[in-house]
Amino acid sequence: DGRLKLHTVYRLAARVGPFESTTYRRFSDFVKLHAALKREMPHCRMPRSAQRMLDARLRPTAGPSPSALEKALGPKASKALGPLEKTLRPPGPEVRLRLLQRYCEDLVTLPELAQAEATLAFFWPSSALGDGALVAPDGSKAAMT
Numbered sequence: 069d070g071r072l073k074l075h076t077v078y079r080l081a082a083r084v085g086p087f088e089s090t091t092y093r094r095f096s097d098f099v100k101l102h103a104a105l106k107r108e109m110p111h112c113r114m115p116r117s118a119q120r121m122l123d124a125r126l127r128p129t130a131g132p133s134p135s136a137l138e139k140a141l142g143p144k145a146s147k148a149l150g151p152l153e154k155t156l157r158p159p160g161p162e163v164r165l166r167l168l169q170r171y172c173e174d175l176v177t178l179p180e181l182a183q184a185e186a187t188l189a190f191f192w193p194s195s196a197l198g199d200g201a202l203v204a205p206d207g208s209k210a211a212m213t
Contacts, residue, residue, distance in 0.1 A: 080172075
């Protein structure tokens with residue numbers, strides 16, 4: 069349709085030894101990372117948090133607002149459907165952020181997945197992607213080639 073869609077970009081800070089890097093990723097990038105890890109390491113057991121992350125992506129993107137429910141069903145019925153009403157709305161950026169944090173924490177605690185090529189490329193800056201810079205302990209920045 070040609071219109072730009074709003075999206076949330078998450079800032080990732082990674083540290084390896086004395087070096088730190090910052091990269092920026094969308095939720096869909098995490099889904100792609102998970103798919104790449106499954107292809108790269110089919111024998112590895114994926115963290116349980118991965119399924120919760122994928123479930124958040126698959127939830128409905130639109131649902132009736134509380135006022136729409138109230139108009140359609142009346143105030144008493146709307147209050148009775150309170151818990152259901154919450155499942156009709158997509159997870160907000162804060163909920164997704166918590167899911168992604170948990171996924172990242174789980175990912176880096178599993179040595180095989182933490183050292184996988186897809187994981188390293190995802191968290192470490194890349195000049196091809198225009199990601200952030202690598203920062204040394206003295207504050208100097210290294211160029212990524």
